[in-house]
Amino acid sequence: MFQRLRLQRAARRYADHDWPVVPGARLSGGRFDCDQIGCPTVTCHPAVPDWEREALLDPDRIADWWQRAGYGVLLATGHTFDVLEVAGPVGRRLAGEVRGPVAVAPPHRWMFLMRGGTDLLPPLTGNSAVVLHRAGSWIPAPPTPLPTGAVRWVTSPCSLDWEPADPATVQRTAARLLRAAMRWPDHKSRQVWHVNRTARRAPAE
Structure with a gap:
């Protein structure tokens, strides 16, 4: 009950700042259950098939959804912000160098909320x-539980008046750190949620 209320409060707070929220599948026994019969996805994913249309800002609808179950909280990207997702030590170092809201999904997936476009x-x-989440994609938001632990804020949006970061600064800094990372051991981590097909993953050369 307490976990469900925490998730509901978080969803309402995001929506209060015009961040569209989507109910995410519930974590149960190490896998995610969206209650959709025959759904093959066991990693984090939306609990509703037409999730873009269902992205919520209305507090009454949010209350209705999270009264049903302890759904995760997903943020629809490409509306108020885009997100640059960076894995491993580069993400950790980047979080210490840029100004903007930063969330981390344990153990090593860092999400940087930036102005879009x-x-x-x-x-x-x-x-x-590196993955760029834009329109048609989403990220798990704090305090959504994952098998590796709950998503948490490293830099809370409320400490920055809910302002996303400057995308040019975030990307230039990430590029510099990735160049430097060529000298580090490889600490890349496995993605623990389903990447929507419309997320802009860097294409293979």
């Missing part, structure tokens, strides 16, 4: 550690 810079394309 910017493509990936060329130095970031072709890098499997």
